[in-house]
Amino acid sequence: MKWTRGMIGVVLLLMSAFSAEAAMPQQEAVSQFVLGNQAYKEGAYEKAIEEYRAILEGDRENGHLYYNLANAYFKNRQLGYSILNYERARRLMPRDSDLKFNLAYAESLVRKTAQPEPAGFVSEMISGHVNFYTLDEMFLMTTVLVVLLGAVFLMSRFLKWPRVMKTVSRSVLIILILVYSIGLILKVRVTADQAVIVSNTPANFEPLETATMRFELFEGMKVKVLRYKDGWVKVERDDGLLGWVTQTSLEEI
């Protein structure tokens, strides 16, 4: 069930691809970026945010932009938006050390409701693998490996490889394909519908102002979006608790 959901996620991402509108020219985006940096250096963080956002509104993005925007939000004491944009940057440049540092620091400032359980070695390894690549890289890796498997299969036929060589090369490739395709599916599953709380909010039992509060969500926390309904969002917290929050209190990554 979960796997099929993952696959559907991949397909949806593929379909959401082509929306052609005139995007901001590359040159303009660069100058906007430089303006934002200047404002940041002068300490005018709100202005920097504005400049950076203009690029996004011009339908342009990249990792550096999200990173700088997140920095500006951080300095402007908007922890939620800061983490949101760090996360967006992470999807584009997951191995950037500055980003990792800043995100970790920003997350350390998020109010914790419960001490997270220390991750086991295996889950640590899996999340390390999943987080090391961008979705694109993971996807490319999987396809390249599949193609490579085909090529190796052909080559082994044409060149009449010995049986051992055939078996070893194929099983290595198949294991790698499994590793990457499972990683890919996990990544799609994890990243799909992730949202960051941008303002402290109660999570209610029902999508009503008058409903009983179940738990509290703090700025910067990450939740999973399950459903939208009339300006309310059903979210799932890390520990599996569900609740309804207003749509304005979170933003999807």
Place this chain on the structure above:
Amino acid sequence: MCMLLTAAPAQAQDISIEATVNVNRIPLGSAVNLTITIKGTQNVSAFDLPPIPDFDTKFIGPSRNISVVNNQYTTSISFTYSMLPLKAGKLQIPMLQVTIDGNTYSTDAIMLDVYDPAVEGDGPQAETELREKIFVQLQVPSEEVYINEPMQVKVFLYTSGVAIRDIQYPKMDMTGFIDEAYEQPRQYQQVIEGKRFEIVEFEKSVYPTRTGELSIGPAQVDCNIVMRNNRRRGSSLMEDDFFSAFFDRGEKRPAKLLSDPVKLTVKPLPKEGQPASFTGGVGNLDFSADISPAEVNVGDPITLRMKIQGKGNLNAVAFPELKNSDQFKLYDPIIKEEGRVKTLEQVLIPKSTDVTEIPAFDFSYFNISLNKYVESREGPFPIKVSPAEQDGGLTMVGGLGQSSIIVPPEQLGEDIVFIKDSPGKFHRLGQRMYNSVSFYVVLILVMAALIGGYIWYRLTHRLETDSAFARKLKASKLAKRGLKHTQQLMEQGKEQEFYDETFKLLKRYLSDKLVIPAGTVNIHQVREKVKDLSFDEMILSAVKTTFDECESIRYASARISNGQMQATQSRVQKVIEYFERKVR
């Protein structure tokens, strides 16, 4: 003087008791052995002697004895005590009573002559007490002191004509005082009232910690007094003085020597003239402070050192505090006290370049000899704080090569890393490789190439390994070529050659197509091969007709019209086409 002894039921022997000493005349400072012998029983346990005036007694041990005299069997037990006379003169060991099994027995009194060896000759003995030959004195420098005033307390151990060993440091009651460890004791001789004394002097510093009437002492010195054993003197060469001394054969007798206590009046310090900086120091103290280095960058440490030394209650003295401490990041000071010196080392880190000095430190104490408060001031220390170095160059800290530079634990700042300067390449929102058309085009091409490669492989592989397949595959090609050739022959009107070639062509084709050995191709074989394929009977008969026709013409060499050749050609063509369609 009575002793009740719980003895086991004694045999009905005559019990008698006697006391003896080993020597009757001894010098003061020596002991005699008193032996109490009980005859007639051995079932008596050891007992302590009651206190005997002018003597200090110590039990040495029992001994059992059995003797046979005139067939009379006698058992006895003796208890030996060491008796130390406490004064010179004629002393008496009184009668001692021992009760055994309800009967009381008593010993005779024994007279002892104790003389003072310090008095020359055998003249009339002055009454000399042992207490005058070995005693302890406690001395304080003054009976009136200020609170916290350091004073040297001395304990003197005097001995004359008495050998002592194993002297312990004096113990005394020090309630209301803080005391330090004893200094190394001194030993010397002194003649007091014509007597030569060996003196051991102990000294230590003491501070009264509360006011009022206090008392020190009594001081107690534990030691062992070495007894001269008179009994054996001169009895053998081996036991002369030299060997006695060498083997330390003298008997050791533990002694507790007590001094008189000393009374003290402790006065509070005068309130008037007490400076604000006073922290409780009393004595004669010297204060100094310094810093290093005086020029630093922001964030670099400055080491502050302060020293208080001299005579005084160092452990009660506090160092002055830094006044503008909010301008510095302070680390915990390290305070050490060694002998008469107390030091403080503290690391300060100036928070900004605005800090220009470390303000002066005021220290004051009450000087005992001047009887007033004394103030001293160190500093202020000007410092120069430069902005932190940008290029991360090396900065020498301290620079004096001290081994005691304190390395403070590094406190890392906490903030985010700076923004990215380079914009990088922008792409459209949400534009990813996995949703770009070109990627999929390339992917499809690559996959197609792979599939093509595989098909190619299968084909070549089959051609290599499956000759039937190869022949089948070749058949149509050869047939086409053959038909073209026969067409040419027909046009040239070479009817003989035409039918020759047509016959060969058809045979070859059917042999390849139906996998029949080339020599055995006939209509029956063909029928057999295609019986499962629901073949058109027309075609089979066409094959038969063609075969028959070819046979007859090849051997009959009759004149054949062009029209007949045409018909044969088209029939063969039709047959091949049908086979191509039908047989795969």
